[in-house]
Amino acid sequence: MGGASSRDQSAEASNTSLFSEDELKNLKSNFESGGVEKVTPLIQKKVNDLDNIELNIAVTGEAGTGKSSFINAMRGLQSEDKGAAKVDNKETTVEPTEYKHPSLPNVILWDLPGIGTVKFPANKYLKEMKFKKYDFFIIISHPRFTENDVKLAQEIKRLGKKFYFVRPKIDSDLDAVKRERREFKEEEELENIRSYCITSLQEAGISSPQVFLISKFDRHLYDFDRLSKVLEDDLPSLKRSVYILALPNLTLEIVEKKKKELKKRVWMLASLSGVLGAVPVPGVSLGCDIGILIGGIVHFRKCLGLDDASLRRLAKKAGKPVEELKAVVKGPMVGEITPDIINRLAWGATAVVVSGFELVLDHVPVVGSIFGAGSSFLMIYKLLSGALDDLTENARRVVKAAFGTDENDPK
Known part of the structure; x- marks a missing residue:
């Protein structure tokens, strides 16, 4: 040839x-x-x-942090759509709950209970959640990442898995800041929030945390596209292909x-x-x-x-x-x-x-x-x-x- x-x-x-x-x-x-x-x-x-081939994505965080909204956004769904995860501030997740992609059922997002609850104390969480089955982890927290989030990330790292910190509802946070200040620069405020999250996680023992700021409602705003690109780059070729095909x-x-x-x-x-x-x-x-x-x-x-x-x-x-x-x-x-x-x-x-x-x-x-x-x-x-x-x-x-x-x- x-x-x-x-x-x-x-x-x-x-x-x-x-x-x-x-x-x-x-x-x-x-x-x-x-x-x-x-x-x-x-x-x-x-x-x-x-x-x-399956792609299993674990999403974890405490009640009210925005896990359900994130799971829906990743699947191109809104809260009232058939098969959407229920959006609620109460901790209703008592065991790993699967949410399949509406068109590609081999892509599964798992809603995991928050770590450190009475039912799932930190020392039993890994075993109960069967961590080895997931391809990567999204750790969602608002308004700040907690000690339990850090413990979780360290255990995920020990297992050789990828994890990503997501802070949702950033549009609500920016609106609150805008009301309090006469001078407001969105990009500058976003960078301040991102730097604060990264610094806090580094001080807690996470060496190179990846933090993404996202909107509760609009997937195209802030860091959602950047998160998607990082996930593509980090996945092995066959899983990457499945992930891309599942994008809305x-x-x-x-x-x-x-x-x-x-x-x-x-x-x-x-x-x-x-x-x-x-x-x-x-x-x-x-x-x-x-x-x-x-x-x-x-x-x-x-x-x-x-x-x-x-x-x-x-x-x-x-x-x-x-x-x-x-x-x-x-x-x-x-x-x-x-x-x-x-x-x-x-x-x-x-x-x-x-x-x-x-x-x-x-x-x-x-x-x-x-x-x-x-x-x-x-x-x-x-x-x-x-x-x-x-x-x-x-x-x-x-x-x-x-x-x-x-x-x-x-x-």
């Missing part, structure tokens, strides 16, 4: 698929020794692993991030189709690949917020009639996906399959070399890529209709 070294090829392929570099080397080795038959179980296992579509930037992650999924599904070999080209006899295509398109649609429930939630968030958002959603990919639609799309794709084959192999030198131009790998790649492009454009139009902007940020 253009004289590139095998290491360069693996690195390049890793950027376009969810295979790690070691997995790509293993695939290549197995293919060279046993052909497609030997790599089939490896690829099928990878796809199954992706379907079953509040900006065009989020839509583009989702497309990038879903493009990796295209490679995975095309690879699965390649080993199954259900679609000879030419001929377009889709066979069992119909299921791969329909399942892939439905998944893309949910992740991009184009299903009916997601559109209703976004419309509510934006204060727009849902019909206004639905009006900009167009094309065959947003209706019922039937085998007939897939077959018509496939016939249209055959004209470009052979001509585009070398280009595809240039982008996936290891996986692409396993399958020939007559395999279903390229056909599924072309069909799913086209569907993803179509759905992404629809998602862009929805965000613009919801927030009235052509910029990356609807603010």
Whole structure:
């Protein structure tokens, strides 16, 4: 492939698929020794692993600190929405309570009881909460971080897990300061609050605390975007992908991030189709690949917020009639996906399959070399890529209709 070294090829392929570099080397080795038959179980296992991967986020803090509002915001819900966490100042959480993402149930936020209560004293908290199951921890406190918050962070660190301090209701705090002072500079006051939180935690024994100031109601204000970016950067690749796909579509930037992650999924599904070999080209006899295509398109649609429930939630968030958002959603990919639609799309794709084959192999030198131009790998790649492009454009139009902007940020 253009004289590139095998290491360069693996690195390049890793950027376009969810295979790690070691997995790509293993695939290549197995293919060279046993052909497609030997790599089939490896690829099928990878796809199954992706379907079953979970992201478990623990949210802890005392009653009234804003845990429920945070959990709802992370899932793109408002307090009155179906499945929303109940917003209450009373300590109603007596055991870890799970709240699944409304579209991606493998993303779970856990509301944990506050540490140091009568039922959960600090010395029993870790064991009772089964800390090892969570991928990272959000420690929420208001108006200040407590001794128990510090103890909790130290134990989380001891277990080798990531934790982040969140101070919510910052808009209410700023309003209170504004009423008390004639001169008020928001950025300066935010930095004072942030510095105070960090200094207090450092004095209590937390060496490099990460503190985020957020609004109770508006996810786009203050440090919420910064928190989201830090979480993305800190998660391992597969968990990061799941996290990004679970983000509510509040900006065009989020839509583009989702497309990038879903493009990796295209490679995975095309690879699965390649080993199954259900679609000879030419001929377009889709066979069992119909299921791969329909399942892939439905998944893309949910992740991009184009299903009916997601559109209703976004419309509510934006204060727009849902019909206004639905009006900009167009094309065959947003209706019922039937085998007939897939077959018509496939016939249209055959004209470009052979001509585009070398280009595809240039982008996936290891996986692409396993399958020939007559395999279903390229056909599924072309069909799913086209569907993803179509759905992404629809998602862009929805965000613009919801927030009235052509910029990356609807603010």
